[in-house]
Amino acid sequence: RFGSHELKKQFLVPTIAGDFVACLGISEAGAGSDVSLLSWNVHSHLQTFLSENIVHVHGASIFCELSHTLFSSGIHVAKKIDKLGMRSSDTAQIFFEDVRVPCKNLIGEEGKGFTYQMLQFQEERLWGVATVLTPMETIIGETVDYTRQRKVFGQPVLHNQTVHFRLAELATEVELLRSLLHRAVALYVEGNDVTKFASMAKLKAGRLTREVTDSCLQFWGGMGFTSEVLVSRFYRDLRLMSIGGGTDETMLSIICKYMDILPRK
Ligand SMILES: Cc1cc2nc3c(=O)[nH]c(=O)nc-3n(C[C@H](O)[C@H](O)[C@H](O)COP(=O)(O)OP(=O)(O)OC[C@H]3O[C@@H](n4cnc5c(N)ncnc54)[C@H](O)[C@@H]3O)c2cc1C
Incomplete structure (x- = not known):
């Protein structure tokens, strides 16, 4: 939104094309939920950086920091971090030292x-x-299919009211989340x-993905605990929804602020 036409052409176009x-x-070792604690800085005359971060970065060809500058060399990737989920997207600890950035790569205004x-x-x-809407729908759908064909004590697992009622309830919650998203997007546009509304929707998405994946996994029995089925992957991957991009607690704090019920420090 704030970058020059040249920057968009140089970085955005190849990124959208999948070439970059x-x-x-944003996150640093000492600053996560509290983004204002970021310690790193840009020295515009020297054009150098010094910082330490843990981010989604291994294998990235361009990097965009909170100072909103783009650069691609002089970065030391220290360690790729093994994770519970989202394993197809690497996360690593990285260090910057004397990274030189051309002034033309500054996005928008300095500061x-x-x-x-x-x-x-x-x-x-x-x-x-x-x-997360489609993954939740997919997992509910796959769980319906599996429990319909899986027979226990002479009847499909799905025929137990506790199972089909729960799936119906989860599907209803997904539709409610979709409605909130549509409302928020319409207002945004x-x-x-x-x-x-964005914070409410993000909070609800974090909570609901945990409920959907946990409940559905249970209905798959032992199969749900294996890596043979999608539900176990979504159980791990979607757990990030309550953490990444602002935690549930951060969302609650923002909502409280807007409701004027957050105690002032
Ligand atoms: C897989 C993965 C990918 C990521 N990708 C990126 C990325 O691409 N770029 C990037 O910049 N960052 C990324 N992050 C970092 C992510 O944004 C942070 O982990 C997240 O913002 C939380 O910060 P933190 O981990 O430092 O937790 P902390 O800030 O240390 O918080 C710890 C706990 O305290 C809670 N807490 C904080 N304040 C309150 C409060 N007022 N009341 C109650 N509880 C509170 C938090 O909610 C949390 O549960 C990624 C993280 C993961 C796991």
Whole structure:
């Protein structure tokens, strides 16, 4: 939104085409939920950086930091971190030392990175919600199929009311989340501040993905605990929804702020 035409052409176009892998570095060893604690800095005259981060980065060909500058060399990737889920997207600890960035790679105005990031979070959170709707639908659908054919004590698992009622309830919750997302996006497209609704939707998505994957996995019995089925992968992967892009607790704090019920420090 704030980058020059040249930057979009150089970085955005190949990223969208899939030729570049990009990453966004916000979290630091000492700053996660509290983004204002970020320690790293840009020295515009020297054009150098020094920082330490843990981000989605291994294998990335371009890197975008909170100062909203783009650079691609002089970065030391220290350690690829093994994770519970999201294993097809690498996460690594990285260090920057004397990384030189051409001034033309600055996105927007100098000193506005934090503001831009706060704006970007709304889009990222709405996008995050949109990305979990289909996985949840898929897993409910696959669970219906599996429990319909899996017979226990002479009848399909699905025929137990506790199973089909629970699946119906989860499907209803997914539709409610979709409605909230549509409402928030419609307001956003009209130019409104949707911080509260985006935070509510992100919070609900984090909670619901945990409920859907946990409940569905249970209905698969022992098969659900294996890596042979999709439900176990979604159980691991979607757990990130309550953490990445702002934790559930961060979402609750934002909602409280908008409701004017967050105690002032
Ligand atoms: C797989 C994965 C991918 C990631 N990708 C990226 C990426 O691409 N780019 C990037 O910049 N970062 C990335 N992150 C980092 C992610 O954004 C942070 O982990 C997240 O913001 C939380 O920060 P933290 O881990 O430092 O937790 P902390 O800030 O240390 O929080 C610890 C716990 O305290 C809770 N807490 C905080 N405040 C309160 C409060 N007021 N009340 C109650 N509880 C509270 C938090 O909710 C959390 O549960 C990724 C993380 C993971 C796991």
